[in-house]
Amino acid sequence: DGGITQSPKYLFRKEGQNVTLSCEQNLNHDAMYWYRQDPGQGLRLIYYSQIVNDFQKGDIAEGYSVSREKKESFPLTVTSAQKNPTAFYLCASSTPGLYTGELFFGEGSRLTVL
Amino acid sequence: LAKTTQPISMDSYEGQEVNITCSHNNIATNDYITWYQQFPSQGPRFIIQGYKTKVTNEVASLFIPADRKSSTLSLPRVSLSDTAVYYCLADSTDSWGKFQFGAGTQVVVTP
Numbered sequence: 336d337g338g339i340t341q342s343p344k345y346l347f348r349k350e351g352q353n354v355t356l357s358c359e360q361n362l363n364h365d366a367m368y369w370y371r372q373d374p375g376q377g378l379r380l381i382y383y384s385q386i387v388n389d390f391q392k393g394d395i396a397e398g399y400s401v402s403r404e405k406k407e408s409f410p411l412t413v414t415s416a417q418k419n420p421t422a423f424y425l426c427a428s429s430t431p432g433l434y435t436g437e438l439f440f441g442e443g444s445r446l447t448v449l
Numbered sequence: 450l451a452k453t454t455q456p457i458s459m460d461s462y463e464g465q466e467v468n469i470t471c472s473h474n475n476i477a478t479n480d481y482i483t484w485y486q487q488f489p490s491q492g493p494r495f496i497i498q499g500y501k502t503k504v505t506n507e508v509a510s511l512f513i514p515a516d517r518k519s520s521t522l523s524l525p526r527v528s529l530s531d532t533a534v535y536y537c538l539a540d541s542t543d544s545w546g547k548f549q550f551g552a553g554t555q556v557v558v559t560p
Contacts, residue, residue: 377536377552378536380548380550394549427492440494441492442491442492
């Protein structure tokens with residue numbers, strides 16, 4: 336079955352450590368995204384990539400980094416510079432579609448800083 | 450920032466129709482309206498998309514009036530499993546790659 340796989344589902348980190356969240360898709364989509372969601376809040380865009388070897392900052396990119404070396408993969412690194420990293424992280428991909436495209440999401444990764 | 454505004458929450462009983470209105474006074478000519486549904490601890494999933502007039506699929510209807518300043522998502526005969534957060538987005542191919550989510554509408558369905 337095609338879809339988006341995020342790992343790990345749960346992650347605990349000590350302050351000052353970098354962590355990398357994995358996102359893999361087998362939908363053959365060009366575009367991929369990372370969103371952050373805090374409790375009771377909507378989704379905020381961190382980074383997005385429309386094509387391999389290219390990515391753009393979203394609204395809250397500070398303290399995060401990404402790479403897009405393969406079409407299928409778009410890992411997100413939460414660096415020690417991110418002041419409040421505890422959140423639910425969602426990866427998505429999209430197809431151009433007929434209109435603006437449809438976003439397909441993974442199951443999410445919940446990061447907790449101890 | 451999201452281009453849309455929605456009510457924070459709505460309550461309903463099973464079997465009723467739920468209508469969620471989304472305001473988007475300043476959307477661009479080439480913006481489309483898309484709705485997503487999100488359950489707790491899951492990623493959102495696409496429900497429906499439209500540009501003008503009415504679109505219907507197996508789970509919902511979307512009505513967008515001619516002035517396109519607002520749109521209404523209609524969920525017919527809701528069940529307990531429709532309890533979720535619903536997001537309204539306005540995006541175009543020009544903003545492709547920057548899908549902006551607002552706070553969404555929490556719909557609670559009770560027996």
